[in-house]
Amino acid sequence: MNNATELDPSYADAYNNRGAVYYDLKEYTKAMRDFNKAIELDPRYSIAYSNRGTVYYELKEYTNAIKECNKALELDPNNSKAYTTRGWAFIYLGLKDRGCADVRRACEMGNCDSWEDLRKKGHCL
Secondary structure, three states: OHHHHHHOOOOHHHHHHHHHHHHHOOOHHHHHHHHHHHHHHOOOOHHHHHHHHHHHHHOOOHHHHHHHHHHHHHHOOOOHHHHHHHHHHHHHOOOHHHHHHHHHHHHHOOOOHHHHHHHHOOOOO
């Protein structure tokens, strides 16, 4: 992954993808740095914003997660990951109805894992 950023330091996808690997490794500081770079290179990169929102969610910074997901959805209203992450953040902030609506919307787009999980746990009906 480092080779891609060295070969073309202006390739936003390479930073976003490396950030996703760091995220999976729970190296959130490195992930955030790469998502920030991807957005710096391409300010309309919806996926990088939703990925940044996911990092904030993992850090329990739910308000920041929502802000990032809002930006992602402003850029791409079909970003189901942003709806899912924002939905969970709303739920953890005690805004269950808003959270369930977002996760339901993600499911309508084909991303149903969280919706099924929330229903099984009785959070959303």
